[in-house]
Amino acid sequence: MNKMNFFNKIFRKQNRFYIYTMIMVALFIIMVTTFSVYYMKSALERNNTVLLNEISEESSNLVSEKILRTIGSLQTAAGIMSQEDDIFSQKNIDDMNILVQEYGYDYMFLTDRQQENTVFSDGIRREQIKVISMLKKQDIIISDVKKSEDGENILFLSVPILKNTRRIGSLTGVYRAEEFARIMETTLFDGKGVHYIVKKTGEAIVLPENETVHFTFDFEKGFIQSDVFDNIPELSKLPGSMRKLESGIIKFINDENETNYLSYRPLGVSDWYLISVIPSGQFSLQNVTNVMLHIALLIDVIMILLAGMAIWFYKHDKKEVVDVDSITQLANKQKMELFYKKASQKKGYTFAMIGVDTFNELTDTFGYVMGGQILKNIANIMQPFIKEDELAARLKEDCFGLFIKAKTKQDATRRLEEILSELNQLKVSENDYIYYDSIRCSAGINVLSEKYEFEKLLEYTTVALELAKQSNDKKIVTFEKELQQQLALRDTLLPDMYKALQNKEFVPYFLLQFDIENKEFTGAKAVATWRHPEKGVVMPENFVLVLKETGILLEMDMLLLEEVCKKQKDWIDRGLVPLPLTVNIARLNIHREDFFNRVKAIVERYDITPSLVILEIEETAIYDDIDRSVALIEKLKEYGFMISICHFSSQYAFLNIMKMITIDSIKLEKGFLPKGNITDKERMIIKSILDMAKELQIQIIVEGIQTDKQAKILKTLGCSVVEGYSYPEPVSEEAFEEMIFYEEI
Known part of the structure; x- marks a missing residue:
């Protein structure tokens, strides 16, 4: 009888809505958890491709940077050596030895225009490499891999020595191919991942010491002469893609029935390609799945409790506030964005951003509790300046945003000067003791003459704010056409930057x-x-x-x-x-x-x-x-x-x-x-x-x-x-x- 009374009390009519709601929430959470575990494997696999792309890009940049820096140093040295009456002078030989030490060459050599005379940096005679005839066709030579007299795989970089625009010889630096392998050394998936550098036609430049996938790359044979990928169907189209200088990631299965991922991308140096391979499934999927299952069950329990608490708060008219900053009680970024969408349809508004010049130093010195108090004090000072149909918000950290009614730059500047004048009197203090004499604030303003996306408005005004922070005397900076042109110029210059460095x-x-x-x-x-x-x-x-x-x-x-x-x-x-x-x-x-x-x-x-x-x-x-x-x-x-x-x-x-x-x-x-x-x-x-x-x-x-x-x-x-x-x-x-x-x- 007592049990029946208990259940009747729990399932009485006025409680049924909340019980059904909790059941629905629980079922929804269980469904989400099931799908989460189901998709976990694919998510981890996708992680493999993202990581492979990042590692491949990093290695590509390292090789390209070394080649460009080496070419630049050779061209500079060739220019200096051309000033000598005799290109085989002792000074030029000494300069070669300095370059060998600084840039890690195996050795270097100078050759005259007729290729009759050659001087090596270490004084050891070797089989002469003919470069002048090749230099007649191009300004720089990046060679294929060749066998040295002692059986080492080498490649060389050559530049002409010019005197009054006439070739009088060449300067050549010789690397062991392994030098580039060392640049790219990285532990990929417990040593099971590898990098290759090959020509776009398939000839090898650098091969890893321990191959996990047995490709048959050869230093002298390309795709046409060998069957590097013929036994792997998924990679059969790769030679054609490389000839077209394409890039991408391919999933394939090797001879041992193991899934791998292969990334291929041009290096931007000669016709070299970087090929990177990592195995799939190096995560312990079983262990991860078990751990995540336990976590998911724990989340289920927590979510059910939270759902019950949410219903209880809803029943007692507790309203969640989603548009107020928890520290300052000003509006937050989301509310400001909504306000902007309405304000941008009207005329006569200005958007401003205010920041504390030394906020990071203050928090480092006095701690985050004092930092929070400073933000509250700033908000309290700003609020009296905000009129009807205007808005102040805390956007992030020490950055505040304001939408104020000001049709011109002069009106906006005058109002911001009033606010900054009050803010700059703010002191860091506790009780009657003053720790920090004054806090310095700056502002960037943007008179809304054009309609931007909200994030673009923030980006533009942030530029003005940062300029104001950097200035010693101009603490209010307006974002105007000139600044916008500078940002546009920055975007147009970015693609030309590497080429500009190479072209001096x-x-x-x-x-x-x-x-x-x-x-x-x-x-x-x-x-x-x-x-x-x-x-x-x-x-x-x-x-x-x-x-x-x-x-x-x-x-x-x-x-x-x-x-x-x-x-x-x-x-x-x-x-x-x-x-x-x-x-x-x-x-x-x-x-x-x-x-x-x-x-x-x-x-x-x-x-x-x-x-x-x-x-x-x-x-x-x-x-x-x-x-x-x-x-x-x-x-x-x-x-x-x-x-x-x-x-x-x-x-x-x-x-x-x-x-x-x-x-x-x-x-x-x-x-x-x-x-x-x-x-x-x-x-x-x-x-x-x-x-x-x-x-x-x-x-x-x-x-x-x-x-x-x-x-x-x-x-x-x-x-x-x-x-x-x-x-x-x-x-x-x-x-x-x-x-x-x-x-x-």
Whole structure:
């Protein structure tokens, strides 16, 4: 009787809806779990193809980069060797030995135009390889694999040595084929995955040591002469696809009835192809399935409990809020997107984004709890400025978005100035104790004259916000047509970037450093410009983002350093007194293992004094790994390079580091100097920095001086060397020489 009463109570009429709902939810979850387990195998198999594609692309990039870098080094060396009266001079032989060590050749050799004489880098005579006749048809030779006299598989890269456009010989670097195998070494699926490099016609270039699938690639026979894939039906169409320079992934079954995946893609070097093979099913499907089944059952229990809780909350009128940011209680990104769809149909709106310049530093210092409190305080300050039919939202991290009624750039700027004025008075404090004196905010604005997709609107306005954060004085930046054109230019330049590096279209321009007291040039900073075949001279601000996206920025430092050394050597040979030239080093470059050896090799190649080169390093780059950075700087100084620190701050951390390192110059940004009249406090701070530098025999250079008044302040404080004041724009190599050697100042 009691049991019956219990069940009657549970299944009474008013509870049946909730019970049926829970049953339906449970059945749905069971169905989803069943399908999840069923599709798990195919999902894991798809993972194989994705991973294969990524590994294949990475290996392809490594091989292409090595070939392009090697060709560039050979062409540069050939240009230097052509200047010798005798191409077989001892200097050229010494240069070959330097290149052998730096680029990992097995050996190198020089050949004259008639191919009667050949000199090898190691002095060992070998069977002569005929290259001049081949070079008559093309500028660069990347050979097929050949057998050396000692039975090794070798391939060679040759470039002509030209004098006044006439071929006088050739320079050839010889690699063992295994060198490229080492580049691609990676543990694929417990050693069961492999890479091959072959020609598009099937001849082998590089073969793996341990083949898991027994293809019959041969160094001399191609697809026509051998049956590499004839015994595997799925791969029978591959030779035809490779001849058409196509790429793709094929699933096939080998002789042992095992499923494998094969990726094929052209390397972009000669007619080489990269073929990568990995086995299928290296995951333990049985174990994974069992584990996932248990997890799925656990999820079932949790979901049933959650469904019951959701019904209980629904019964008690608990409403889930989906359009409010949990930290600030402002609207979230989803609500802002809905608002935009309605607002974009009307006129007179402006979209703005506000961000905290140093939010990451604040959270690193004070923790995420304090970071959350800062976000709440910002939201509380902004809310009173938001009028009817306007919206403020937190989009992500420290980034806030606002839709405000403002028809013009001037109206929007005025309103944002009011908001930023209040935000910049915000302090980090606990009770009555102030930890951080002020928080600095910036804003990007976009007057809605055109209708964009919401994500595109965010992208454009974020560009303006980032520019405002980077600026020392302009804290509100408007996204206008010029910025949009820069983004469009970035997108059009991206495909040409690798070709430009190979064709040496990047050339240095020079930003002059001038002593305003003594009226003389003291040096210059080299900046990369792009002599684009269609767009003319493209300045660095238009393509530096593309350099970062493609990863070429690291190689650009080496290219600029080489051009600077070449220019110094040219001046010395012409009897001119060279000025020290500065090359900025990207922060990632100073943490590369081979950085010191590479810069040392470039200076030695041109036989110049290292002190003619100033390596400019950002202060913040030193903090990434202080011990390593200090050791590198000391090593560079000991070799003879001059070291300059840019983006200098007067923080205690860096002043402490200066006890450990020796530097030659410090570059102060324009933010160090006030725009208007200098106060006694500002004068005292600046003078103390200058006096400290003089005591340590460190030269001070100030960049970004805009007014004569600022220049006079510098002179009264005892600092006279400026960059980009009297000569604010970078000048070409020819104009630079004319100004420093021939014009009167």
